[in-house]
Amino acid sequence: MNKDLLFDSILKEKASNENIVLPKDLDIKIKETLKNLPERKRKKNELFTKIATVAGITIVVLTCLSTAFPTYARNVPVVSSVFEFLSDRNIIDKDYITYSSNLNLSKTCNGVTVTINSIVYDGIDLSIGYTVESKDEMKSIPNMIDNEFRINGKIIGFGSGGTGKLINKNTYVGVESFNIANDYLPKEIKKNILGGDIKIPDTFIIDLNIKEFSNNIKGNWNFKFKVSKDKIEGKVQNINTSVDLSDLRSGLKVTEVIFTPINTVVRSIEDNNTDSNGFIRYFAFDNKGRALAMKGGSEDGSINKYYWQHTLRNIYEDTKTVTFIPAVYTKEYQEKVNKSNGSWQEDEKEVDLNINQDTILPEGKLGEYEITKIEFMQDKTLVHYQCNGIIGAINPYSLCITDSEGNKYVFTKESVKDLDDNKFIAELEPLPENKQYKLSAADYEKIYDVREDLKFTIKVK
Numbered sequence: 001m002n003k004d005l006l007f008d009s010i011l012k013e014k015a016s017n018e019n020i021v022l023p024k025d026l027d028i029k030i031k032e033t034l035k036n037l038p039e040r041k042r043k044k045n046e047l048f049t050k051i052a053t054v055a056g057i058t059i060v061v062l063t064c065l066s067t068a069f070p071t072y073a074r075n076v077p078v079v080s081s082v083f084e085f086l087s088d089r090n091i092i093d094k095d096y097i098t099y100s101s102n103l104n105l106s107k108t109c110n111g112v113t114v115t116i117n118s119i120v121y122d123g124i125d126l127s128i129g130y131t132v133e134s135k136d137e138m139k140s141i142p143n144m145i146d147n148e149f150r151i152n153g154k155i156i157g158f159g160s161g162g163t164g165k166l167i168n169k170n171t172y173v174g175v176e177s178f179n180i181a182n183d184y185l186p187k188e189i190k191k192n193i194l195g196g197d198i199k200i201p202d203t204f205i206i207d208l209n210i211k212e213f214s215n216n217i218k219g220n221w222n223f224k225f226k227v228s229k230d231k232i233e234g235k236v237q238n239i240n241t242s243v244d245l246s247d248l249r250s251g252l253k254v255t256e257v258i259f260t261p262i263n264t265v266v267r268s269i270e271d272n273n274t275d276s277n278g279f280i281r282y283f284a285f286d287n288k289g290r291a292l293a294m295k296g297g298s299e300d301g302s303i304n305k306y307y308w309q310h311t312l313r314n315i316y317e318d319t320k321t322v323t324f325i326p327a328v329y330t331k332e333y334q335e336k337v338n339k340s341n342g343s344w345q346e347d348e349k350e351v352d353l354n355i356n357q358d359t360i361l362p363e364g365k366l367g368e369y370e371i372t373k374i375e376f377m378q379d380k381t382l383v384h385y386q387c388n389g390i391i392g393a394i395n396p397y398s399l400c401i402t403d404s405e406g407n408k409y410v411f412t413k414e415s416v417k418d419l420d421d422n423k424f425i426a427e428l429e430p431l432p433e434n435k436q437y438k439l440s441a442a443d444y445e446k447i448y449d450v451r452e453d454l455k456f457t458i459k460v461k
Contacts, residue, residue, distance in 0.1 A: 020408040075103060082117040082129030082173050089414050090164055096120050096127065099231045099261050109219030111135040114210060121227050122260040123236060124311065126158075126206075127177040137169040138215055142282035144176050146212035149205050156195025159298055165414070179298055184256065184267050185307055189300050203228040236260045243456045245326055249273070249280070251305075256320075257458045260265055264292055265322060272306055278329045278337070283393035283450065284312050286319040291422055315460060323457045325390060327450040346442045353401060355435040361399075364445040367391040369399060374432040383411075383426040390450060392422040398441045401428070405435075 020388050083096040100118040107114055111134065118129040130144050141164060149156055164174020180200055182190060190197040203226065210221040236258065243254035251271035258265040266282050279299075284292040297310040315322060329337070351361050359371040367389015375382040387396045396418075399411040410429045417425045431437075 011393055018184065019286065030346055034247070036103050036226060066432070082131060082175065083120070085173055086129070086164065086175060089165060090416060090418060091165065091414055092127075093262075095261055096129075096175075100129070101228075102229070103225055105223050105225060107221040107223065109221055110217075112217055112219060112221075114221040116208075116223050116225065119225070120262060121180070122231060122232050122262040122456055123202075123229055124179070124181045124260060124265055125177045125257065125425060126180050126261050127175050127262070129173075129175045132172040132213065132217075134170050134217065135206075138166065138172060138217075140213050140215060141166060141174070142213035142217055144174075144210060146215055148207075148209040148211065150207035151195075151198070151200065153205075153207070154195060154198060155192055156198055161296055177296075179309070179311075181265075181309070184309060185300055186302065187304075188302055189307065203230075211368060232261050237461050238326075239458055239461070241456075244452055248326055248328065248451055248454055250278070254324075254456070257324075259315055259322075259460060262314050263295070264322065266308075266310040266312070268308045268310075270306050270308070272301055272304055278334050280308060280310070281327045281448070282310055282312070282324045283327060283390050284322055284324050285393060286315060287321045288316075288319070288452075289421065290316060290319075290386070291396070292322065293393065306410055318366075321457050321459050323455055325393075325455040327448045330449045331445060333447045347446050348440045349443045352436050353439040355437070357432065359439055361441055363389070363391045363438050363441070363443075365390075365452060366394065366444050366448070368442060369439075371439065376431060379430055381428045381431040383428060384423075385426065386421070386423045388422070390452075393442065394444050394448065395442070396422065398444075399426070400432070400440045402438045402440065403431070403435045404437075411423040 008034050045395075081097065081100075081102075083092065086092045087094045088099055099122070100120045102118050105116045113131075113133040113317040115131040115133075116128060117131055120127045120129075132138075134142075142268050144160070149158060158178040159181060160176055160178040162174055164172055164264075166172050182193065182194060183199075185193075187197050187337055206223075206227055208223045208225075211221075212218045212224075237260075239257045239259075241254050241257055245252040245254065245268070249270050250273045252268060253270070254266060256265075256267040256269045258267070264284065268280070272281075279297065281294060281297075286292065292312040292315065295311045296311060297308065299309075300307050349361060349363065351359060353371065355357050355374050359414075360367040361371075365368070368388065369391065370386060370388055371383060371385045373382075373384035375384075383401070385399070386392075397411050397413045397416055401409040403409075409431065411426045415427050417427070419425065
């Protein structure tokens with residue numbers, strides 16, 4: 001590492017650890033600015049090499065607050081921990097908090113301040129918790145749609161996906177996960193990826209230049225920070241497999257399963273066959289019957305083969321085995337999707353909702369949704385339910401309640417509290433107790449061809 005960068009890191013750490021009593025708001029601003037001190041690009045300044053007291057640093061900080069960081073002379077971050085904020089709302093899992101590293105780096109451009117609050121890296125995904133604050137109202141979620149990534153100075157491209165929440169009309173809190181791992185891909189594919197065949201070290205420096213968010217938010221928000229696997233050291237299991245699923249798809253074989261504190265990963269390979277029925281999924285349950293929700297997946301193809309990487313939620317601390325059930329879209333559903341140009345309507349199943357007794361919404365061989373209790377309160381309605389069977393891994397948040405006037409009350413992941421053993425509590429707006437209601441969900445039997453006969457179990461070491 002560059003000696004100047006090393007010195008900056010030592011200086012920031014020393015200043016952060018000094019025990020000085022300051023007003024709370026000033027203390028917060030100083031700590032943020034110390035974390036945001038720019039990396040050196042010129043010959044080192046003699047002032048920095050001689051500063052040995054926090055008093056000297058404080059002078060520099062106060063100058064930066066009034067010039068380089070005018071936004072933070074007035075404001076402080078809206079949330080102290082993005083991952084904690086999103087976890088409390090069931091948007092991400094709580095383990096992101098445990099394995100996160102706080103950065104709190106801020107840049108302002110065109111009236112928009114972007115703060116990289118925290119990061120989590122498990123060797124598979126780099127998840128970045130961030131905040132967007134705009135002087136103008138944001139009509140919808142500002143997704144990160146254009147960015148440039150450099151690892152140790154070399155530009156490289158990654159697939160990514162994000163989620164989050166608008167706190168108010170001017171502030172968004174979200175997480176963007178970049179799929180860093182590509183070691184399972186052959187060189188013939190990696191050479192066509194931006195950056196080529198690059199080996200990602202355990203520790204590296206990232207230059208991230210965010211150029212655009214949705215809502216036509218454009219600018220240049222440049223960040224530089226270190227990423228390391230230190231927090232997950234010794235907690236990752238790579239298990240090589242040779243599970244044959246060719247009865248489902250031509251040449252399909254599961255080659256590796258990875259358990260990290262953040263993700264469960266299934267890697268597979270199949271023949272490049274034009275008759276394939278779209279995306280493959282793996283519905284997973286541990287030895288105690290707890291579902292591991294699907295998070296995402298990616299595919300890369302060559303002339304002869306397709307390579308898949310599926311990501312699910314991480315296993316529990318006491319998980320001993322995980323059983324994976326493979327599935328593909330039904331031919332009818334795939335044809336419907338292909339003909340719809342992205343505007344198809346999924347078929348639904350519906351039953352009368354019994355507010356005084358259990359209500360069962362069957363999903364055939366995939367299981368059932370079971371409403372066990374409804375609490376009508378003055379300020380909200382709590383719906384207690386559980387997912388029995390495979391449906392718990394497919395989508396436990398797919399339910400909708402419709403009243404006799406056609407008003408719909410949709411369950412969302414954010415409105416649902418996850419309990420143990422595939423049990424949940426949904427919090428809805430206050431519903432009148434004297435109305436008639438219907439309970440509905442997507443007809444997943446028409447969507448997925450689930451092959452329980454091909455399920456396989458992996459032992460957690």
